[in-house]
Amino acid sequence: MSWALQVMPLHLAAADGVIDWAADIDPSLALPEEPSVARELPTVAQVLSAFREAGCHGVSWSRVAGHDPVRDLPGCPAPATCASTGGPDLGEVSLGVDGADGDEPVGLDRPVRDVRFRKPSGTAVLAAAVALAARAGPLLVFDDGMEHLFVVSPGDEPADLARRWPW
Structure with missing residues (x-):
């Protein structure tokens, strides 16, 4: 069975009504106190750079x-041992780019x-999300x-998030 994780900027989730829906599913969702303001989306180069800075690897499906x-x-x-040792594998990475x-x-x-990770290491996605949130x-x-559902904000410490990270 395969599984996937998806990451999207909180301001887009709010604009699309996903935040209200998410809060209904998980009332303990740690949303920021201030509403998320619209901001410029990261570029493909910035997303890939964040993953590299986090020490992650994967297979680009875009x-x-x-x-x-x-x-x-x-x-x-090290494909033979990466998954069993909790390596920083993002799995199959798809970048959501409008019009592509x-x-x-x-x-x-x-x-x-947005970014979708198919069959990733949960710890790798946490590291990538922390780097991308910056x-x-x-x-x-x-x-x-x-x-x-989980919210990662700029400045969050990976060790603090790891205690609650569900993946």
Whole structure:
């Protein structure tokens, strides 16, 4: 069975009504006290850079023009042992870019609305979300079954989040 996690800026989740829906599912959701203000979306280059800074690797399922896999999102260096040792594997990474279909490469300067991770390490997604929140602002993280929802904000400490991180 495969599973997936999705990450999206909290201000988009609020604008789309997802926050109200999420709060109904999980009243303990740690939403910021101040409403999330609209801000510029991170670019493809910024998202990939955040993942690299977090020490993560994965397989890009989005075609990116000018993308250097070794530089931007390297593959797993130890596929035989990575998953069993809790390695920083983001799994299959799909970038949500408006107006892009799966066949057309997107430019590194295109804004990213959301990121989907299929079969990731939960600890890798936490590290990636913390790094991405520094660029994108507060993020909503949820699984494909909508059983768990989580908010990661800029400045959050990974060790503090890990105590409550459901994945």
